[in-house]
Amino acid sequence: MKQWEDHEAFETSSLTGNSARVYALYGLLCTGPDDLSAKLWDVSTGQCIYGTQTHICAAMKKLVTGSFDNTVACWEWSTGARTHVDYNDELGILVSGFADFTMKVWALSAGTCLNTLTGHTEWVSKMVLQRFKVKSLLHSPGDYILLSADKYEIKIWPIGREINCKCLKTLSICLQPRLHFDGKFIVCSSALSLYQWDFASYDILRVIKTPEVANLALLGFGDVFALLFDNHYLYIMDLRTESLISCCTLPEYRKSKRGSSFLAGEASWLNGLDGHNVTGLVFATSMPDHSIHLVWWKEHG
Secondary structure, rough: HHOOOOOOEEEEEEEOOOOOEEEEEOOOEEEEOOOEEEEEEOOOOOOEEEEEOOOOOEEEEOOEEEEOOOOEEOOOOOOOOOOEEEEEOOOOOOEEOOOOOOOOEEOOHHHHEEEEEEEOOOOOOOOEEEEEHHHHHHHOOOOEEEEOOOOOOOEEEEEEOOOOOOEEEEEEEOOOOOEEEEEEEEEEEOOOOEEEEOOOOOOOEEEEEEOOOOOOOOEEEEEOEEEOOOOOOOEEOOOOOOOOEEEEEOOOOOOOOOOOOEEEEEOOHHOOOOOOOOOOOEEEOOOOOOEEEEEOOOOOO
């Protein structure tokens, strides 16, 4: 903790190889350049271990790629990330959000569209397909639920085959481009605060003001810590005191209003330190020269 407070807990490195957007894939880093390709990197060695030709990527998972041309492609690669596509093997579906304000539910096996959801008035920048963990009037533990988000709203949808189904709830707030949902709580950041909702009741449980710094974007949220960043710094917040306890200087990275140019690494430490989980990648972001800037925990941090 002292190294955190002294801002000495981090070190940095770079990957080079024409990468415009970054996505995490269980220990690998997936990048989606603007040259109609997708690449997988071993961040520990800095080596590109796989590449495939595809469309211009805006989102990736399993390896599922979502493009600005309103198409989705599914590739044979057993891993995942989450931006504005998500999927579930048990349900056999994939969900995607598009620039035309719509969302689609797809059959993974056949690649056919099962349903189109409408209701957003902005680009759908986040899709989360998650198992419900608490009991409510509308759901039982174990049910699946779909969350979608744009710049101003979070919408909650039932998972079913009903055509033109209605969303169950809309949460309105001006959002930064990240959304956290763990089956119990919804968390997002606005220009001046972090908001936490109880998913069972949709009541706001907590509003955490961030007076020291405006326009903080949320990267990760746990039981003990939150990871946030702005245009210049990466921050750790202690949620017990609601104070920023550490920061790391960031270079002039490539900006993205919808969150496709940055991501968090392994996040188990957000629920508390156990002596072993403060290792590995903390943060990755794409640079104007199409390299990738990586922030790591120091080896003996």
